[in-house]
């Protein structure tokens with residue numbers, strides 16, 4: 448059932464706002480069609496501000512044959528998602544313009560792997576948790592921008608049908624747990640305090656830099672702490688979608704103490720020992736470097 452809404456996370460629907468302030472459910476209908484040949488073709492891609500999700504990044508980096516780190520470096524910019532500086536990722540635009548870097552005269556150059564935000568347009572989607580409710584609620588709304596003529600096309604369909612047509616279901620499924628983390632972080636507000644730089648770095652790697660997250664879980668540090676069944680661990684190393692969902696579970700465990708990944712009973716002791724070993728090695732290296740410096744000073748005394 449559709450109803451009016453007033454979501455503080457969405458800009459207030461002012462007279463100039465493109466957000467139509469009507470809350471839509473999956474079976475609510477709206478009028479819209481985008482098609483090749485429409486007079487406004489590609490206009491929506493000439494002024495973009497697209498936030499990327501972990502699954503968007505996975506699809507795009509594979510499409511372009513890049514590692515996650517290369518993709519992030521070449522095609523994105525970071526921004527603060529909240530006052531605590533939780534890192535978010537935005538799509539880079541063509542230099543000096545607001546135009547999408549993947550836009551070609553023929554249309555979207557990465558169409559089959561375009562981000563969820565592009566698939567949803569001209570719908571918006573958001574998740575909110577009501578004060579008295581344990582489960583977050585997802586709903587949708589129409590975004591009506593002047594340049595977009597798709598709203599005048601004679602086609603009415605439900606949100607459910609549009610989501611199927613645009614292939615957003617898989618995108619939403621892949622990032623469901625990750626979006627829950629964002630929501631929880633936002634709603635926890637200042638009571639929980641600012642996250643440490645270490646947890647921010649971890650959030651960035653587990654959310655966006657999947658190839659490096661894979662290297663991380665293959666490290667002795669990770670194995671000292673977590674007790675993962677070998678067949679499942681192999682799956683994590685070889686199947687990216689599995690790894691992506693595990694990364695969200697891992698973040699929930701580290702950030703919120705939701706213990707779904709079993710830890711080894713002697714994990715803390717092993718971690719302490721490994722840290723000590725590393726520090727001992729570092730001290731040994733420092734001692735050798737100092738000895739070398741002293742020898743050099745003796746060999747070539749200054750005047």
Ligand code: SF4
Pocket residue numbers: 480481482485487488489490491492568569594595596597598
């Ligand atoms: S109808 Fe809207 S979504 Fe489609 S090309 Fe035109 S501006 Fe873009």
Ligand code: SF4
Pocket residue numbers: 491492495547548549550551554555556557558561562565
């Ligand atoms: S990825 Fe494709 S659909 Fe999305 S803004 Fe860029 S060109 Fe447009």
